[in-house]
Amino acid sequence: MSDDPEYLLDNRRAEAGVRFQAISELFDPWTFRHLDELGAGPGLRCWEVGAGGPSVPRWLGDRAGERGRVLATDIDVSWTRPAAGGAVEVRRHDIVRDAPPAETFDLVHARLVLVHLADRGRALRTMIDALRPGGALLIEDADPALQPLACPDEHGPAERLxxxxxxxxxxxxxxxxxxxxxxxxxxxxxxEAGLDEVRADAYFPITSPACRVLEAATVRQLREQLIAAGHATPDEIDQHLAALSDGRLDVTTAPLISTWARKP
Structure with a gap:
């Protein structure tokens, strides 16, 4: 999404690679469980939207095998490209502005994508239209307002910061x-889009080393914006990064809500 001026977390920044690795460690087991239950296996035809890092398309490609196909798309595919090969095709694609793929899929998946898009309704419709009858859609997105804290146990100045x-x-x-x-x-x-068998659940770790890595990479990437907007001073950001490095904070993430359904 790095070409979109509205996207806050530019994938061209070096911190993006660190963020993708931490997101993979935190959420891949949860995502893979859902994909397994939705039929990821030999012969699968899947569209991975806004793939970001390589871990999900690579896993899907291994499951799809020689008879399957995985199309992994993103506006910036520099972090996705290592997954290319075998069943996996990596393609630059803007889910809002570009024409959809000229094919249909058994499974369409997007993780931490739609929440950032201004025209998320159009993107969702495009993904639904790309499903074959009986195909499954899995959307996993954050809900920061549902749990807004970095440290739910706010017991000291480091947690308050x-x-x-x-x-x-x-x-x-x-x-x-x-x-x-x-x-x-x-x-x-x-x-409302007409899908059947709608189900959802949510996951967020209370604390994990990967949570601290993700938090530090995000704060480093947004350092200047946070300072310019008056949310923190340079010294406060340095204090926060030091506390993360020392492992003193029990940091969590926004809940990841996974929702899945099938096209009639």
Whole structure:
């Protein structure tokens, strides 16, 4: 999404690679469980939208095998490209502005994509239209408003600072058009779109080394924006990064809400 001026977390920054690795460690087991239950296996034809890092398309390609196909798309495919080969094709594609692929799929999946898009309704419709009858859609997106804190156990000044910085991050996201309560709307949106068998669940780790890595990479990437908007001073950001490095903070993420359904 790095070509979109509204996208806050530019994938061209070096921190993006660190963020993708941390997101993979945190959420891949959860995502893979859902993909397994939706039939990821030999012969699968799948569209992975806004793929970002290589871990999900690579896993899907291994499951699809020689008879399957995985199309992994993103506006910036520099981090996705290592997954290319075998069943996996990596293609630059803008889900909002570009024509959809000229094919249909058994499974369409997007993780942490739609919440950032201004025209997320159009993107969702495009993904639904790309499903074959009986095909499954799995959308996994954050809901920062559902759990807005970086440190739910706010027992000291380091935790209070972390939560103030998380508030600043959310304000920056909202200022770029992100819907901070989007995740909870997905079951209704999929039902309204005419899909069947709508189900959803949510996951967020209370604390993990990968949470601290993700937090530090995000704060480093947004350092200048956080300072310019008055959410923190340079010294406060340095203090927060030091606390993360020392492992003293129990940092969590926004809940990841996974919603899945089938096309009639």
């Amino acid at each position: 972390a939560n103030r910085l998380r508030h600043g991050f959310r304000a920056l996201l909202a200022g770029r058009g992100a819907d901070l309560a989007y995740g909870r709307t997905l079951p209704r949106l999929l039902r």
